[in-house]
Amino acid sequence: MKKKTRRLYIALVGLCALGAIAALVLAALEDDIVFFFSPTEVIEKGKIEPDRRIRIGGLVEAGSVEKAADGVTNIFVVTDMANTIPVHYKGLLPDLFREGQGVVAEGYFQNDVLVADEVLAKHDENYMPPEVADALKKSGKWEEGQPITEALKQGHVPDELKDK
Amino acid sequence: MAFNINAFANPKRFMWLSGLLLPWVIGITIITTAAGLYFALFDSPTDYQQGETVRIMYIHVPAASMSMIIYISMAVASAMGLIWKHPLSDLAAKCMSPIGAAFTFLALFTGSFWGKPMWGTWWVWDARLTSELLLLFLYMGHMALLNAFDDPARGTKSAGILCLVGVINIPIIKFSVDWWNTLHQPASLVKAGGPAIHPDMLIPLGLMFLCFTGYFTLVLFIRMRSEIISSKVRALRLRHVHG
Numbered sequence: 380m381k382k383k384t385r386r387l388y389i390a391l392v393g394l395c396a397l398g399a400i401a402a403l404v405l406a407a408l409e410d411d412i413v414f415f416f417s418p419t420e421v422i423e424k425g426k427i428e429p430d431r432r433i434r435i436g437g438l439v440e441a442g443s444v445e446k447a448a449d450g451v452t453n454i455f456v457v458t459d460m461a462n463t464i465p466v467h468y469k470g471l472l473p474d475l476f477r478e479g480q481g482v483v484a485e486g487y488f489q490n491d492v493l494v495a496d497e498v499l500a501k502h503d504e505n506y507m508p509p510e511v512a513d514a515l516k517k518s519g520k521w522e523e524g525q526p527i528t529e530a531l532k533q534g535h536v537p538d539e540l541k542d543k
Numbered sequence: 544m545a546f547n548i549n550a551f552a553n554p555k556r557f558m559w560l561s562g563l564l565l566p567w568v569i570g571i572t573i574i575t576t577a578a579g580l581y582f583a584l585f586d587s588p589t590d591y592q593q594g595e596t597v598r599i600m601y602i603h604v605p606a607a608s609m610s611m612i613i614y615i616s617m618a619v620a621s622a623m624g625l626i627w628k629h630p631l632s633d634l635a636a637k638c639m640s641p642i643g644a645a646f647t648f649l650a651l652f653t654g655s656f657w658g659k660p661m662w663g664t665w666w667v668w669d670a671r672l673t674s675e676l677l678l679l680f681l682y683m684g685h686m687a688l689l690n691a692f693d694d695p696a697r698g699t700k701s702a703g704i705l706c707l708v709g710v711i712n713i714p715i716i717k718f719s720v721d722w723w724n725t726l727h728q729p730a731s732l733v734k735a736g737g738p739a740i741h742p743d744m745l746i747p748l749g750l751m752f753l754c755f756t757g758y759f760t761l762v763l764f765i766r767m768r769s770e771i772i773s774s775k776v777r778a779l780r781l782r783h784v785h786g
Contacts, residue, residue: 386626413724414669473663499663504731507741508588
């Protein structure tokens, strides 16, 4: 075998081995790599110790946001459409915090309520002008949190907005 | 063999070809930068949920893409250097890493300034952000290894191996948002089913992509050409001293 060919094989075999190692390690560490757990995953874990810091993520359930009697604690429910977890959070909510939008809350469990000390907003991957979003919502072709790819492709954008 | 890959690895031919292309690359870069920045900053719509902050996208997304594209190019060049010993591909890999590192830094920096108003945090250790930071360290390690040995050939070899090992990180960055829960949203641009970006925003974004690619090509050509010229000068001096 020529030297060049041998080097080529060494490189290819090395890269394949490395890829396999990386895949196995990442798969084994999955629980540590994920940034948050969904309500369903949290419930599957069983009881969470009160001294265990945990991050949960999902959508803010529509109609669940309210202020507690003390005037500073925000109360809302995080849902993954299968299960829900109530969250209490004392502090300023991010600008993007809205009902139906993604959210990540971090804190400790107290009697099945997550008492969060940090709340982050997680937005979707859609980018479009506000008029288009309104028009799409009105036409019923799209709602917040859904992918817009199909709606954009099928040209559900009203003509009067197209030249804007 | 009718097709000889060595024809492209000839420094003389590279000097001729890059010299011919350079004015065009400069022109394209200047035009797309001016047009891209104008549309991105002044003549594109705001976003339905992010408002004006969406304009950070026009820098952040191309910078992040370039950080990965340059790394892949560097890995291909390193592999060609290691396997076929083409001096020009070693040179290309060497000249690419500072440019790639700069784009990676730009992606992290703009991302941080975008994350604060939108997510509510400058930084989190989620899979996307962490793997992109690792990419910056890979670039810096590559530059450090190149200069870590008295014998430049050993530095080139070690840096090339590091670059090839690090290429594993590229699919991890790209698919981190699909494989794991992350704070970073899934892909908007390169994804199954086409982009989830309105055409009015997609066009300025495309212009900024051309601008970043042009800038990368331009700086790469200048760096490679000056390296080739300075090695020629060194050779001439040596000949002068010994001749």
